Amino acid sequence: MSITNTTSVIEAIRTRRTIKSFKPDPISETDLNAWLEAASYAPNHRFNEPWEVLVIGPETRAKLNHKTNFGNAPILLAVLSKPGATPFERDENIMAVSCFIQNFLLAAHEAGAGAYWASLGSQPQNRAILNVQEGFDVVGVFGIGYPAEEPAARPRAPIASKMTHLS
Ligand SMILES: Cc1cc2nc3c(=O)[nH]c(=O)nc-3n(C[C@H](O)[C@H](O)[C@H](O)COP(=O)(O)O)c2cc1C
Numbered sequence: 546m547s548i549t550n551t552t553s554v555i556e557a558i559r560t561r562r563t564i565k566s567f568k569p570d571p572i573s574e575t576d577l578n579a580w581l582e583a584a585s586y587a588p589n590h591r592f593n594e595p596w597e598v599l600v601i602g603p604e605t606r607a608k609l610n611h612k613t614n615f616g617n618a619p620i621l622l623a624v625l626s627k628p629g630a631t632p633f634e635r636d637e638n639i640m641a642v643s644c645f646i647q648n649f650l651l652a653a654h655e656a657g658a659g660a661y662w663a664s665l666g667s668q669p670q671n672r673a674i675l676n677v678q679e680g681f682d683v684v685g686v687f688g689i690g691y692p693a694e695e696p697a698a699r700p701r702a703p704i705a706s707k708m709t710h711l712s
Contacts, residue, residue, distance in 0.1 A: 554651075557651050557654055557655055558651065559698070560654070560698075561650055561651060561654040561659075562659065562692075562695075562696045562697075562698065563659075563660070563661060563662060563696070564616065564659030564660060564661055564688075564690075564692040564693075564694065564696070565613065565616045565661050565694065565696075566616045566617070566692070566693040566694045567616045567617050567618045567619065567659070567661075567688065567690030567691060567692060567693055568690060568691045568692070568693045569617070569619065569690075570619070570690070570691045571619050572619055572620050572658060572689060572690060572691070576656060576658070577620060577689070579652070580649050580652035580653050580656070580658075581598060581649060583648060583649075583652045584596075584645045584646070584648040584649035584652060585645065585648075586648065587641060587642075587644035587645040587647075587648050588641060588644055589638075589641035589644070589645075590637045590641065593627070593638070593641075594641075595626050595627040595629075595637075595638035595639075595641050595642055596624060596625070596626065596627075596641070596642045596645045597624070597625040597626075597627065597681070598622055598623070598624055598625075599622065599623040599624075599625065599675060600620075600621075600622055601621040601622060601623060601675070601686070605674060605675065606621050608674045609665065609671060609674055609686070611663065611665065615661050615663065615686075615688030616661050616688050616690075616693075617688075617690075618660075618661060618687075618688025618689055618690040619689070619690045620688070620689040620690060621686065621687070621688055621689070622686070622687045622689065623666050623675055623677075623683055623685070623686045623687070624642060624645070624646055624649075624683075624684050624685050624687065625642075625677060625681045625682065625683055625684065626638045626639045626641075626642040626681065626682040626684050627680075627681060628679075628680030628681060635682070638682075639682055639684060642682075642684045643684065646662075646684060646685060646687075649687075650662075653689060657691060658689060658690060658691055658692075659689070659690070659691070659692040660687045660688065660689045661687065661688035661689075662685045662686075662687055663685065663686045663687070663688070664685060664686075665686060666683030666684075666685065666686040667682070667683045671683070671686075
């Protein structure tokens with residue numbers, strides 16, 4: 546479902562979908578940077594801003610050899626999470642980067658764009674292709690573009706089934 550100028554945050558959250566087929570229309574660098582900049586207002590502990598973004602060019606993309614070429618998305622990014630001094634800090638960094646990513650996905654969605662989140666970047670051979678330094682986590686590889694499909698939302702479990710009230 547597409548969204549309008551008067552979209553609320555809740556409507557944007559509800560209507561964002563993973564997109565697996567893209568139009569060839571380019572995304573402007575200005576738009577991409579604006580979505581990433583907005584994303585960086587994500588919560589992050591100790592204000593360490595643990596996200597790093599790789600903008601993946603055609604040679605690197607070809608080496609990733611994805612089965613659908615990321616739905617032919619015009620842009621491909623990898624989002625990394627910085628190493629932590631402890632396993633706990635590493636987990637916190639990944640949590641903050643996940644917030645960054647969700648912000649990015651919603652900002653792109655608000656502008657009518659969409660994204661394909663692929664987890665293949667964490668595989669050792671793909672880490673090597675992306676030249677990821679030791680200790681960094683690849684939280685996702687993202688094809689980004691204007692959707693050529695409008696997938697329906699898969700229904701979610703009733704939220705009450707995910708809630709426990711403690712005394
Ligand atoms: C951590 C993470 C990894 C994901 N990796 C993949 C992936 O490798 N391939 C894929 O098709 N979708 C991947 N997805 C997208 C999910 O399949 C998708 O979010 C889910 O089906 C719900 O659909 P929606 O995003 O349209 O609500 C990933 C999502 C997350 C959060």
